[in-house]
Amino acid sequence: MKRFTLEEIAKIAGVSRATVSRVVNGYPHIRPEIRERVQTVITQTGFRPNALARSLVSNRSNIIGLIIPSVVQKVFTDPYFAYLIHGIAQACNANGLILSLYLFHSLEEEHNVIQTLVGTGLVDGMIVTADRHHQDMVETLLANQIPLVLIGEPEDRSKISYVDTDNIAGGYMATKHLIDVGYRRIGIIAAQVNKSSDLRLEGYRRALNDYGIKVDKRLIAYGNFSQDSGYEAVREILPYRPEAIFATNDAMAIGCMRAFKEVNISVPDDIGIIGYDDFPPAQQAAPALTTIRQPVQQSGIEAVELLLELLNNDVKVPIHRLLDNTLIVRASTRNGVRVESNE
């Protein structure tokens, strides 16, 4: 299939290049018969305007970049990124955007690629998955005036737009649920040096405060979001006889359940447990895990749409978008204020 240019289409249709351009772009004031004539030639030839030429004059490439400054292995195995990319790709397709993906295997590579990219005008904007170790890259992007949306709350919220799920509210919701169904001594397994987990922990604190329950430090332990770390961490808490545990992600919650099983503590009768994420393993756990569902895919969509707004109405102030989570009650927390077990 030969590639045609505007010029050629114009000649075939016996009109000017400008006219063809107008029908291609849906400009309204064109004599119907002309429009039709041109249209016919376009379909017959299979003409598609050259994206590069278009971009050059319009100064918009319709390409956005997604930067994932993490270990590749981790990224593509973590359901979080699956949902996120799912949402981003979906929104790109819906808005006629091309998604370009930036993955790095070393900081040096990251630096080089970003440096050679920036300033070339290739991408209209960037989405960066938050990671506190890559502040300088974000600075570079910002310095080069590349519209930017972060996924996840950054350290410094003042100058960057981001979308995130509402982790404080989520942590609050999880803790409140435990309180609602009657648990009082509530432990938490948080994650070290992780902003999201920090915020969920903050929600936990606020909920306890609001319900007049004192925060007991001995009921707070830390893991690293892995199942094993949950298993380890909860054993530090167990001696202090918690009635329920809030793990700041599902994997750690499942690790907790493994620990309970080993010492014959039954869920949810002896102890309640709630996770966070609601990725597939939560449902498959036995008993099925009560958890907080994050709208991860939706945050991908929102990120693209926010970026689009940034591009279109050059807003200067950073915009922050927080998405609501949902409490998913399953079998790992007890039902109402029931006290006795079924067995």
Next chain:
Amino acid sequence: MKRFTLEEIAKIAGVSRATVSRVVNGYPHIRPEIRERVQTVITQTGFRPNALARSLVSNRSNIIGLIIPSVVQKVFTDPYFAYLIHGIAQACNANGLILSLYLFHSLEEEHNVIQTLVGTGLVDGMIVTADRHHQDMVETLLANQIPLVLIGEPEDRSKISYVDTDNIAGGYMATKHLIDVGYRRIGIIAAQVNKSSDLRLEGYRRALNDYGIKVDKRLIAYGNFSQDSGYEAVREILPYRPEAIFATNDAMAIGCMRAFKEVNISVPDDIGIIGYDDFPPAQQAAPALTTIRQPVQQSGIEAVELLLELLNNDVKVPIHRLLDNTLIVRASTRNGVRVESNE
């Protein structure tokens, strides 16, 4: 940081636009002092040539597309894709290519996106992960003369370039290992309607033939690459007393081991088992799984490099690149021709 153009740099440096272009592109015959003067201005201004303008005139965007016509959820949870994308991204970074990612959530979306993309000259070429259900998309790409490299062997090998790991050799190698260490009645758990598995099965057949072992149909069963399916499938074979099982992926092999455990068959003494892939779960299995390691990341790299060759020396004949696998001996197959167990 203001964006400069060649023209502006030229004016500042007191030379012509062409000269600046030449130093930017490393053209050799330039008076050193001029080169240096221009270079200085470039670094001072932070000038980067506009990628779009460059692409327009050179007719090369240096953007390649990666099309993954599968369910997004599956893709980003499967370690196979993690390694593959790892390799592709790495090769792109190394070769100054931009990677654009095409994910679809419906056939309609796939069709629309491909249609609007094709013919715009935005991408120089495409890498498509093989999937036998998307032949028409491949046809469209081909019809539009978009240089194409498939990952995995397609149904019709005649007209498309592809890279794959050598599945026949891998299947042969796995089977031969089982024979080498003394197993004779060797069963296989293959996967339905999967080209890779078919080829591995073919390797199994050839190995048995070469060693004078008759293929026994009762020792062949099929799963779908999931752990559960391996668990189910192997139970069909067990009544026929296999001495060893070759599962055409690790997940099914692990499913088999679960089945063995339930009926108290011990690995590797009562039965040997070998998997295929060597993704992390293989190592973590107990006993650790003997398996065939596929160079998946390397196939990503090779795919990019092959595409690059296609782009540069417009070769017309399809090129096929088969990568070698490695036998990884662990604890799930016995050692040498040892017969008695350790226990």
Next chain:
DNA sequence: TTGAAAGCGCTAACAG
């Protein structure tokens, strides 16, 4: 409502 012409920022002959 349409065409002519300028120009987006760059590269690549072609002169000199």
Next chain:
DNA sequence: CTGTTAGCGCTTTCAA
């Protein structure tokens, strides 16, 4: 060795 010039394919005034 360097500058001039002519585009790459498109959009967009500006006239007509």
